[in-house]
Amino acid sequence: MELLFVFLGGAIFGTIARYTLPHRDEHGSVLVPAIGAVVASVVWVALTWLGWAWDGGWIWWVSLGASVIAVVVADLAIGRHRVQTDAALLTKLTGSTATATAH
Structure with a gap:
């Protein structure tokens, strides 16, 4: 049951990050929340395998x-990567930035 709460916590932090950080129009709406959920879950499971108590406070702090x-x-x-690759592709497709503005 705690793993579900950790998963949801990671997804919530991912959603907050998606809407508060720049470049949200550069990736899908579920990508960052999914990364948050997966990372929180994987860290939680790894820490439980290492013997950390699931009802202790540190496992929550570290996972989240x-x-x-x-x-x-x-x-x-x-x-940042998406902005750079989009700009490079635009330059490649148009020939140069001067050509793109001249047309």
């Missing part, structure tokens, strides 16, 4: 904290 870090990094990295 890792989720927050992952969604911020992912959102910023995906957004």
Whole structure:
């Protein structure tokens, strides 16, 4: 049951990151919340395998904290990469920026 709460917590933090960080129009609406949910769940399961108590406070802080870090990094990295690749593709398709503005 706790794994479900951790999954939902990661998805909520991912949703918050999606709507508060820049570049939200550069990726799908479910990508960042899904990353948050998966990271929180994987960290939670790994920590329980390492013997951390599921009813302890540290497992919650570490799992959800890792989720927050992952969604911020992912959102910023995906957004920057998408902007750069879109600009490169536009330049490639138009020949150059001068050609694109001349037409």
